[in-house]
Amino acid sequence: MDMERYDVIVVGAGFGGLTSAARLAKKGYSVAVLEASSELGGCAGKFDRHGYRFGAGATVGMGFEEGGVLKRLFEELEMELPPMTSLETIMNIYTPDDTIHYYQKTDQWYQEVDRVFPTNSQQVKRFYEEVFRIGSRIDQLLLDLPVFPPNRWKDWPKLLKYVNPNSIALTPYMTQTVMDRLKSYNLHQDEAFMSFLNGQLMDSVQTTADQCPAFLGYAALQTFHKGAFSVKGGLATIAEKLAESIKANGGEVVLRRPALHITPKDGRWVVKSRRERQYEASKVVLNNSLHNFHQLFDQEVHKQSAIQKDNLTSSWGAFMLYIGVEDAFSEDVLYHQIIQDKAKPLSEGNQFLLSLSGKGDTQMAPPNKRAITISTHTEVAQWWKRDDYEDLKDKYTERILNGIEKHFPDFRSTIDVLMPGTPVTFERFVKRDKGRVGGYIPNGRFSWLHHQSVYTGLDGVYACGDTVFPGAGTLGTSLSGWMVAEEIQKG
Known part of the structure; x- marks a missing residue:
C-alpha cells in the first residue's frame, strides 16, 4: 500500500x-488538501444545475476592502x-x-436610521458609533492573530503581550451581551429596532x-459597513483562486477524497481515505467541522483531545431554496x-x-435570468424523521415563497428552477455531521470562553473553520x- 507523505495535510477545502x-x-511547505465532496468552498461553495450556478449558502461577500482579511490574503x-462590485x-x-x-x-445609513427609527434615532446612532469604535479595536487585536480563547494553560501566558490600553478597553464588551x-x-x-x-x-x-457576547456582535455588525461585495461567479471563484495558488506553489488539492480515519504513527499522523489510500504528515489541519471530530479518531486518541462532544442542538441547520428565475x-x-x-423566532422560514x-x-x-440562494435557520433534529421529511420540505418551501410574494408579487411566475435543501442535504453533499452549519450558537455573555481555539489538544493536529x-x-x-498557518510556522 503506497503512502503519500507531506509536511501538512488539510482535511476539508472550505475557506479556512x-x-x-x-x-x-x-x-x-508540502501540502495536500483532501476534500470529501466534488466542490471547493464548503458551505460557501457552489454547485451547477440546469444551467445555473448556485451558491451553497446565502453568503455576503466581505473582507475584500483595503486592509480586509481576504484582500490581505490575496496580496x-x-x-x-x-472581478467584483462594491454594494x-x-x-x-x-x-x-x-x-x-x-x-x-x-x-447614508444614519439618514435611513432617522427615517425608520425616528423615536430613538439619536440613540441608535450613538449605539452604532460605539459598534464602530469597539469593532476597530477588535480588528487591531485580531491583526496579531492571537490564539483565542485560551483553551490550554500554556496559552494564558501568551496573551500577556496583548495586555495594553486597546485590549483593556475591550474588557467590558467581553463581560456583557449586546442586550446589556x-x-x-x-x-x-424599541420593537422595530430590535427586530x-x-x-x-x-x-x-x-x-x-x-x-450574544457584545464583542462578537460588535465585530460582526461593524463588518457590514467596511465593505460588502458581489463577486463575479460567486464566492466559489475565491475558493477556486486559492486552490490555484496552492497548486502553483507545489501543493495538491484532491476532490472526492474524504478523510475516513486518522491515526498517530511514530510522531506523525496517517490519514486514511477510500480505496486504501493513505497520507502521512507531521501536521494535520481539520477544516471539516468539529462536529465530525470524534468520527475520525480512535477513542483512546480523541479522549486525549480538548474537543468535547456536544449535543444535537448546539448548532443550527439550514433549510435552503435554490431558485432560477x-x-x-x-x-x-x-x-x-x-x-x-x-x-x-427568527428561524424556520x-x-x-x-x-x-x-x-x-x-x-x-x-x-x-438570475440564480437565487435562500437560507433560513432550522433546528436539525426534525429533519431526520423520515416519515415527515417530504411534508416538511413542502411546508417550508410554501412558507418562504409566500413570504417572498408579499414583497415581490408574482414571484412564482418567474421561477424556472426550484430545488430545496435541508440539513440532510448538507450532510450528504458537504459532509457536515447531521447537517449542522454556521458554527456554535452563543448562549450568553461568557459563552465565548467555550469556543474552541485552533489547538485541538492533540500534538500536531489543528482546527479551523466555523466551529x-x-x-x-x-x-x-x-x-x-x-x-x-501562523502557528504551524512557529513550529
Whole structure:
C-alpha cells in the first residue's frame, strides 16, 4: 500500500482550510488538501444545475476592502482578486411594517436610521458609533492573530503581550451581551429596532442580542459597513483562486477524497481515505467541522483531545431554496432579508436571507435570468424523521415563497428552477455531521470562553473553520485558517 507523505495535510477545502493551505504552500511547505465532496468552498461553495450556478449558502461577500482579511490574503499570495462590485446597499430588510435599506456608508445609513427609527434615532446612532469604535479595536487585536480563547494553560501566558490600553478597553464588551449594551442606550424596548438588529445578528453570529457576547456582535455588525461585495461567479471563484495558488506553489488539492480515519504513527499522523489510500504528515489541519471530530479518531486518541462532544442542538441547520428565475428585478440590490412576523423566532422560514446573483453575471445564470440562494435557520433534529421529511420540505418551501410574494408579487411566475435543501442535504453533499452549519450558537455573555481555539489538544493536529474561534462566515473561517498557518510556522 503506497503512502503519500507531506509536511501538512488539510482535511476539508472550505475557506479556512484553503486559506491555511495556500499560506503554507506559499511558504514552501508540502501540502495536500483532501476534500470529501466534488466542490471547493464548503458551505460557501457552489454547485451547477440546469444551467445555473448556485451558491451553497446565502453568503455576503466581505473582507475584500483595503486592509480586509481576504484582500490581505490575496496580496500575500501575490494573486489578483476576481472581478467584483462594491454594494452601496448591503441588503434590504423587509418587515411587516417597512422596508429598511441597509446602506454600507455610514452617512447614508444614519439618514435611513432617522427615517425608520425616528423615536430613538439619536440613540441608535450613538449605539452604532460605539459598534464602530469597539469593532476597530477588535480588528487591531485580531491583526496579531492571537490564539483565542485560551483553551490550554500554556496559552494564558501568551496573551500577556496583548495586555495594553486597546485590549483593556475591550474588557467590558467581553463581560456583557449586546442586550446589556442596548439597555444603556434604552434601545432594548424599541420593537422595530430590535427586530432589525436581531435579524442581522442571527445571520452573522447565529443568535439574538440577549445571548450574544457584545464583542462578537460588535465585530460582526461593524463588518457590514467596511465593505460588502458581489463577486463575479460567486464566492466559489475565491475558493477556486486559492486552490490555484496552492497548486502553483507545489501543493495538491484532491476532490472526492474524504478523510475516513486518522491515526498517530511514530510522531506523525496517517490519514486514511477510500480505496486504501493513505497520507502521512507531521501536521494535520481539520477544516471539516468539529462536529465530525470524534468520527475520525480512535477513542483512546480523541479522549486525549480538548474537543468535547456536544449535543444535537448546539448548532443550527439550514433549510435552503435554490431558485432560477427570469430577471424581473427592477433594482439591483442583491441581498434581501425578509422577516414575516416580528413576534416569532427568527428561524424556520419566519426570517430568511435571499441572495441574488449579479445582473448579467452569466457565470451564475443564463442571459436574462438570475440564480437565487435562500437560507433560513432550522433546528436539525426534525429533519431526520423520515416519515415527515417530504411534508416538511413542502411546508417550508410554501412558507418562504409566500413570504417572498408579499414583497415581490408574482414571484412564482418567474421561477424556472426550484430545488430545496435541508440539513440532510448538507450532510450528504458537504459532509457536515447531521447537517449542522454556521458554527456554535452563543448562549450568553461568557459563552465565548467555550469556543474552541485552533489547538485541538492533540500534538500536531489543528482546527479551523466555523466551529473554531472567531467563528462563522468566510471572514471568520479564513481568519482561523490564517491563525493555523501562523502557528504551524512557529513550529
